[in-house]
Amino acid sequence: MIWVDVVQAVVSLTPAALATGVFGVEASLGSLWPMIAVAAFGTVGAIADALRWAFTRYRVTDAYVERRTGVFVRQYRSVRRDRIRSVDATAKLRHRLAGLRVVTIGAGQQHNAGESAFVLDAILRTDAWRLQEELLRPRAAGSAVPAPSGRPDGSGVGDRVTGTSDGARGTEDAQVFARLRPSWVLYNVFNSWAYIMAIGLLWGGFWLLSTFGVDVGGFLDGLADWEALGWGWTIGIGVLVTGAVGVIGLAVNFFTENWNFELARVSGEDGTQLRTRKGLFTTREVNRDERRMRGLQISEPLLWRWMGMADTNVVTTGLSLWSMSEPTAILPRGPIGVARSVAVDVLGSRPSPFDVPLVRHPAAALRRRLCWATVGGAALVAVVVWLVITDVLPAWTVWLGAAGWPVALLGAVVAYRALGHAVAGPYVVLRSGLISRSTVALQRSAVSTIALRQSLLQRRLxxxxxxxxxxxxxxxxxxxxxxxxxxxxFATAAAPGLLEPFLVPNRLSAERS
Amino acid sequence: MASAEQRRPPSGTGALRLRPPGNRIERKAVWWWIAQAVVMPGSLLAAVSVGYLLWEAARPWLIVAVVVLAVLTSVSLFVEPFWRYAVHRWEVTDEAVYALTGWLVREWRVAPISRIQTVDAVRGPVEQMLGLATLRVTTASSRGPINIGGLDRDVAAAIAERLTAVTQRTPGDAT
Structure with missing residues (x-):
């Protein structure tokens, strides 16, 4: 069946018209130049978008998705359809107002090799959906969507929803694994980004108020008698207020980003996809082909382990781990309990690889870590002592260097306690990590090379x-x-059938016993 | 391959152990590693020594570098090549490629033939002169290929050809 469709790309809306005349500020050049700049940007952007629209065509054929674009430099880009690993539809607010979507086609391009994604900006919402359906389930178009197959526990997990909230999408079959819970916001507001966010917000606010002629400094001076409070209190209050602003900012950010979050398995004729949808102003939908999934990773940051904070990512081929939009994350940062229960649903393996008890590593592993921590600490002290002798640093920094040793020892113990491994059904489970303890469940059949390493020290231990x-x-x-x-x-179990031809009975241990 | 049995296997208490791969590499590979040692820490040692001789003011500093580099160079000239030659082993069966490499840190790597993406026989300038080749077998993982250095040129070419033929027969995209 040949499906050839040539659709024109549509210009995205610009804020140019909005910017002028809305704010009734005195027409001094100083207060107006940001508006003029915005308006100029908008006009230029609109013209650029119009040109881009006029020169852009895309086409979907049986084997390829093709795009021609570029006003001065013509650019041709094609992606083989069987290489397509994800089709994301995103929309900024202006796209949504105009009923448009930005479609990003992921085909396992190497970002570190400078290859950019295949982006169609912007096409009609209905076209975006059709593209998603067409590209991710090649033969399902037009036919009835069958129930998910090939999953032993396909039914019975999660609630089955037919025709989700997005009615325009038509009939569909989706198993919903998780939806946004407001309490998750707690896991996303208490981190160091709060201060960066707060500084940005406060600086922006200060700048904006100054443009409108508000004396911010005088206002702050009038709030309290700062001289009487002293430096300590002033700084303390400043830090607290900044932190509070940051936390509120992150909370608002979390809700706008993850509004209506939903993780679901949607079925197609060629297997199933894990789909996440989220966003209040900018909606984002990511479909991940489950045939390309090889496992799941749950990481718990060290400082927040007591509150059970966890990030959940899929281990899959063809999705970039470095992308800011984190296409591999199937849950927002949230409680470990939810991550584990979602893992059960997603992996469909019982007992869940994340619930099996892990084998602890021998005490020699702790000794090796303590040893390296001591060597590292000693090297640090030696460098500091050398710098003190050559009068680069003051003498007291030696103690600071020495204080690094107990911290390193503590780190060694934490790192040792994180170690663990197991084999659970079709998965091999590995846990490690100091700053962020990450547990990964990897399909044993996906292991393409096994490597065993042994240093001289490891050999002794x-x-x-x-x-x-x-x-x-x-x-x-x-x-x-x-x-x-x-x-x-363990290595033999982790990659079934790979090492067996090279195994022999251990005569040494037989002789010894 | 009697000498293979004399060395300690990578296993202490388990019932099974991994036997070393069946084939040793060419004796000539020792020269290849010596040449590499001359190029890398060797030329650096020469440069630093020249600096030591010509620049008197910096002698108290440069002597440290000279001594450290001299030790490194002599170890990688007179110890590392022979140690590596004693350790390195390789084997290619119908199911897998298996290599044992390293000296201070040993590494046993096994890749199934069904997962092989590319097979190359690579020859650097020194290897050209010695009639050696490196067999490089990559899988879809980004964590490095299996490199078997110091093979006879014709042996490496024959293996590369055989593996290429086998991998072409294997369906799927090997991920």
Missing amino acids: GLMTVSAMTAAGWGGYQASDVDAGEAVE
């Missing part, structure tokens, strides 16, 4: 590092410092 390489996610995941005797068994 009877340890080995087992790495499972894969095409997905970070490319490889490792279990550091497994007991050397157990490492071969």
Whole structure:
């Protein structure tokens, strides 16, 4: 069936008209220049968009998606349809007002090699949906969408919804795994970004108020008798207020970004996709092909582990881990309990790989970490002492350097306690990490290379590092410092059928016992 | 391959251990590693020594660098090549590519043939002179290929050809 459709790209709305005349400020050049700048930007942007629209065409054929664009430099871009791994539809507020969507087609391009994504900005909402359906489930167009198949527990998990809130989308079959819970906001407001956000907000506010002629400094002076309070209190109050502004800003940001968040499995003839939708002003929908998924990763940041904060990402081929929009994240940062229960639904394996008890690593692994922490601490002290002798640093910094040692030892203990590994059904589970303890469940069948490493020190301590390489996610995941005797068994289990031809009975251990 | 059995296997207490790969690399590879040692820490040592001789004011500093580099160079000239030659092993079966490399840090790498993306026989200038080649086998993972250095040129070419033929017969995109 040949499906050839040539649709024209549509210009996105510009704020040019909005900017002029809305604000009744005195027409002094000083207060008006931002408006003029905005208006000029808007006009230029509109002209540029109009030109871009006039020169852009795209086409979907049987085998390729093609795009021609560029006013002065003509650009041709094509993506093979069987290489397409994700089709995202996003919309900024102005797109939504005009009923438009920006479609980003992901085909496993290498961002570090400078390849950009295939973006169609902007096309009609209905066209965007049709593209998504067409490109992600090639043969499903027009036919009835069948129930999800190939998943042992396809039914019975999550509630089955037919025809979601987005009625225009038509009949569809979706299993919803998670929806936004307002309490998740707590997990997203208390971090160092709060202060950066607050500084940005306050500076912006100060600048805006100054343009309108408000004396901010005098207003602040009048609030309290700062001289009587002293420096300590002033700074304390300043930090608290800034923090509070930052927290409120992050909360608002969290809700606008994750409004109506929904994680669901939608089915197609060629398998299923994990779909997330979210956003208040800018809506964002990401579809991830489950045939390309190789596992799941849950990371818990060290400082917030007590409150059970967790990030949940899928391990999949063809999605960029460096992208700001985090296409691999299937949940907003939230409680670990939700992450685990969603993991059960998504992986569809029981017992869940994230609930099986992990094998602790031998005490020698702790000794190795303590050893390196001591060496690192000693090196730091040595460098500081050298700098003190050569009069680069004052003498008291030696103590600061020495204080690094207990911190390093503590870090060694934390890092050791994070270590763990297991084999659970079709998955191999690896846990490690100091700053962020991450647990990854990787499909055993997805392991493409097994590497065992042993340094001289590890050899003395009877340890080995087992790495499972894969095409997905970070490319490889490792279990550091497994007991050397157990490492071969674990590696054999992690990649079934790979190591067996190279195994022989361990005569040494037989002789010893 | 009697010497393979004499070295400690990568296993302490388990019932099974990983046997080393069956084939040793060419003896000539020792020269290849020596040449590499001459190029890398060797030329740096020469540069620093020249600096030490010509620039008197900096001698108290440069002596440290000279000593450290001299030790590094002599180790990588006289210890590393022979140690590596004793360790390195490789094997290619119908199911997998298996290599053991390293000296201070040893690494056993096994990749199934069904996951191989590319197979290359690479020859650098020194390898050209010695008639050696490096077999480079990549999978879809971004964490590095399996490199088997110090193979005979014809052996490497034959293996590369055989592996290419096998991987072409294997369906799927090997991810």
